[in-house]
Amino acid sequence: MAIKCGAHNCVHNDNNGNCYAGVVNVCGAHATVTDETMCKSFAAQDLKADAEFAMEFNAAPKKAEVSNIKCGACHCKHNEKHKCCADHVQINHVTASCETFEK
Secondary structure, three states: OEEEEOOOOEOOEOOOOOEOOOOEEEEOOOOOOHHHOEEOOOOEHHHHHOHHHHHHHOOOOOOOEHHHEEEOOOOOOOEEOOEEOOOOEEEOOOOOOEOOOOO
């Protein structure tokens, strides 16, 4: 179960759509549409200048999977007790919203 991330300007993204965050936090407790969700693990590439920050957030040795997602989008049909159960997840390249969200 893969995460495909379009946010290539995120410190966790390898520019091929793969996420290397140890934990992916998706928020949107009151979301009823995709645009009301957001990947809270998103961190802009310019933060890589801070070596300590980059090492902390690039420490995951493998690609993040859907099972790495802590989901706060309570109204999403893929959310089961704050875990994502979708077959795959797509993160928006502009807004870092969860494109897999379905009410």
